Amino acid sequence: MKERFVNIIKIRYSVHMSIIVQDGHPALREKTKHIPLSEIGTPKLKKVITDMKKALAEQDDGVALAAPQIGLPIKLFIISGKVTELVTGKKSKDMVFINPEIIKLSKEKKTMEEGCLSVRPYYGKMRRSTKASIRAYNEKGERFEMGASGLMAQIFQHETDHLEGILFTDSAADILAVPLNDKEIEKLDDGDLIIQSNEK
16 A cells, blocks of 8 residues: 555655645546545655645635645645634644544535535535534544544535545536636646536
């Protein structure tokens, strides 16, 4: 398994790591591989995490990012510290989730507006559980569990979907395109800009 992980990093990792790929890129549809615990804390994985944080920070409207969104089919996602800041009012660091798995979802569901940095410029309505609990490892290799409601619970579900090769547009309703401004268009890789139909 470790050899498989290292090969993924060698083959997929490049100087374009901070580019967020768009719908149509094969990595977004792959089922991701577990990261060997022995790899947590290594220079390779640290660089992946650093570049993911950089890529997310460059997106004004981004709250989270999964590894497939930068072309790597591995079980890893990060959540921006500004999500916690919205809830607590205190500045927070980005959170790292390695080999995450949702362990509990509430029966109560709610329709929520949702978008994705890899499905620009579309937004739609998703039925999501209002509460979720997740188990994962942090970047220090420490195992933890976290429960959340509202936006954070929605993010848990959206990002773990990414790790299964699922995009929100697969099941969202009322999908609409929201025009990008010139600055946002510049941030997209020209070869990855995919124009989609709103028809379901």
